[in-house]
Amino acid sequence: xxxRIDRRIVAALCLASTLAILAAGCGGSSSDSGGSLTLYSAxxxxxxxxxxxxxxxxxxxxxxxxxxxxxxxxSQIEQEGDASPADVVLTENTPPLELLAGKELLAExxxxxxxxxPSRYNSPTGHWVGVAARETVMVYNPDLIAAGELxxxxxxxxxxxxxxxxxxxxxxxxxxxxxxxIEKLDGEAAAKSWLEGFADNAKHYNDNEGIIAAVDSGQIxxxxxxxxxxxxxVAEEGKDKVPSKLHYxxxxxxxxxxxxxxxxxxxxxxxxxxxxxxxAYVVSEEGQTAITESGDxxxxxxxxxxxxxxxKPFDSLEPPKVGPAxxxxxxxxxxxxxxxxxx
Numbered sequence: 001x002x003x004r005i006d007r008r009i010v011a012a013l014c015l016a017s018t019l020a021i022l023a024a025g026c027g028g029s030s031s032d033s034g035g036s037l038t039l040y041s042a043x044x045x046x047x048x049x050x051x052x053x054x055x056x057x058x059x060x061x062x063x064x065x066x067x068x069x070x071x072x073x074x075s076q077i078e079q080e081g082d083a084s085p086a087d088v089v090l091t092e093n094t095p096p097l098e099l100l101a102g103k104e105l106l107a108e109x110x111x112x113x114x115x116x117x118p119s120r121y122n123s124p125t126g127h128w129v130g131v132a133a134r135e136t137v138m139v140y141n142p143d144l145i146a147a148g149e150l151x152x153x154x155x156x157x158x159x160x161x162x163x164x165x166x167x168x169x170x171x172x173x174x175x176x177x178x179x180x181x182i183e184k185l186d187g188e189a190a191a192k193s194w195l196e197g198f199a200d201n202a203k204h205y206n207d208n209e210g211i212i213a214a215v216d217s218g219q220i221x222x223x224x225x226x227x228x229x230x231x232x233x234v235a236e237e238g239k240d241k242v243p244s245k246l247h248y249x250x251x252x253x254x255x256x257x258x259x260x261x262x263x264x265x266x267x268x269x270x271x272x273x274x275x276x277x278x279x280a281y282v283v284s285e286e287g288q289t290a291i292t293e294s295g296d297x298x299x300x301x302x303x304x305x306x307x308x309x310x311x312k313p314f315d316s317l318e319p320p321k322v323g324p325a326x327x328x329x330x331x332x333x334x335x336x337x338x339x340x341x342x343x
Contacts (some may be wrong), residue, residue, distance in 0.1 A: 034060040035274045040077065041090040042070045042173075043261060043296075047132070048090065050294035055281045061274055070096045070173040071330075077105060077266065087269040088278050090131065090261070093173050094123075095180075095330030097262050101127035102329060106264040110276050116283040117301045121260050124325040128264035131282050132291055132298040135317050136178055136257045138247040139230055140222035141215050150247045154178070154224070154255025155186075158197025166202040167211040167223030170342040174208070174226050174259055179333035181254040181322045188336070195340045209233070215244045222247075226259060228297035231310070235295065250318040258319040261298065 037055075041048040045067065052063035066086070068076065074096035077084050089106075091097055100106050106127040113129055114122050121130030140150065145165075151157060157166060169175065183191035203220055205211050211223035212233050227246060234242045249255035263282055265275035281287045288300035292308050299307045299314050307314060337343045 034062065035271055036062045036064065037087045037271065037274050037278055038064045038066065038085045039088050039090060039278070040066050040068065040073045040086045042068055042073050042092050042096070043090050046294040047291055047296040047298070050290040051090075051282055051287060054286060054290040055278055058281060058286065059274075059277060061277075063278075074099050078103060081105075082268045084266060084268055086266050087271060087275040088263055088265050090263045090282075092259075092261050093177055093327075093330075094128075094260050094262050094324040095173075095176065095327055097123065097128040097264050098324065098327070099329035099331075100264065101125060105267055107267045107269070107272060107275070109265065109279055113276070113280045113283060116280075118303075120323050121301050122324075123262070123264070124323075128262045129279055129283055130260045130262050130301045130324075132261045132296075133301060133314070134174070134226040134228055134259045134261070134298055135248070135312070135319070136174075136255055136259065137225060137227045137230070138222055138249070138255070139212055139215050139225050139244050140247055141218055141220075141244055143243070144218065144221040152249075152251075153253045154249055155182070155194055155253075157201065157224075158194045160197075160201075163201045164203070165221040166198070167205050167214055167220045168198070168202040168342075169205045169207050169211055169223075169225075170337060172207055175224070176330050176333045176337070177259050177327050178224070178254060178257055179336060180327040180330065181257045181320055183333060183336070184322050184326045185254055185320060188332075191333070192336050192340065195336055195342065199340050199342050212242075212244060216242055224255070227311070231297035231308070232295070235297070248312065248317065252318055252320045254320050254322070256317060256319045257322060258317060260301075260324060262324075 056063055070091050108126050109129050117130045179191055182194055208225040208229040211225055214220045215223055230246055263279055269275040283302055285304050288302040288305040292300055297308050
């Protein structure tokens with residue numbers, strides 16, 4: 001009898017020990033417990049939702065998304081401080097990330113995550129990682145501008161002969177880095193002079209989609225946009241309904257600037273491990289494939305993932321030698337744009 005009781009006691013102790021180990025294992029990892037992550041995103045909804053869905057399926061965590069614009073989300077995070085509910089911020093461009101990093105609001109990204117992306121597209125201090133890229137281009141109506149009349153440089157668009165022919169969306173965050181690039185390459189005076197001429201020549205639109213529609217309809221001859229808006233229009237409407245074409249400046253011209261979308265984990269995150277896991281996912285082959293399949297037409301930055309079919313090869317774009325560190329936090333170009341009346 002006593003031997004059977006002893007065996008029962010041993011079995012009970014073993015079971016209790018096993019349950020304790022399992023419970024400890026479940027509580028010690030965000031991946032195992034699921035967890036919840038709050039993502040502030042200034043990126044387009046299809047890309048953001050594809051990344052959130054893919055991460056949820058791979059990790060088991062729940063992703064709560066709050067959408068906004070680059071500057072607005074950065075300002076909100078700054079105001080919220082340590083009380084921010086955000087774990088990760090995903091932006092369209094790098095200046096807001098540089099602003100947050102400069103205020104010590106972003107945590108350092110795990111080195112293994114940074115290694116998935118060429119270093120020139122990451123934070124110079126390791127506080128955010130590059131996620132996707134977009135090329136600055138000129139969209140034009142071939143019925144209004146002949147191929148031989150296309151400008152060699154974006155700087156040419158400040159000349160009097162372009163008056164009334166250009167469209168611009170100055171409130172779009174994509175335009176600010178162009179001004180930063182010109183200032184970096186040619187100086188503040190040159191950037192201001194170009195802005196004055198460009199502002200005098202251009203008609204204002206609310207966004208890049210509006211520019212493409214105006215160019216397609218013949219309301220305006222040309223405009224400056226990011227490449228992926230045009231590809232989205234073609235995919236949605238059909239090539240026969242999009243008469244406009246793209247002109248790539250190349251030759252390391254500031255008009256060939258490659259804009260980087262990036263992501264960073266907040267220093268104040270309630271679950272820093274889960275935040276780092278999300279950053280690792282967005283630059284992994286799985287995450288980058290989710291981007292290319294989302295219909296967003298941006299270039300992935302993980303070399304193992306090919307871009308959406310039909311895009312100009314990424315290594316043939318010939319952008320200027322201007323990196324995220326050169327673009328800064330965006331305050332200087334915004335001030336110049338305000339001085340010339342573009343904002």
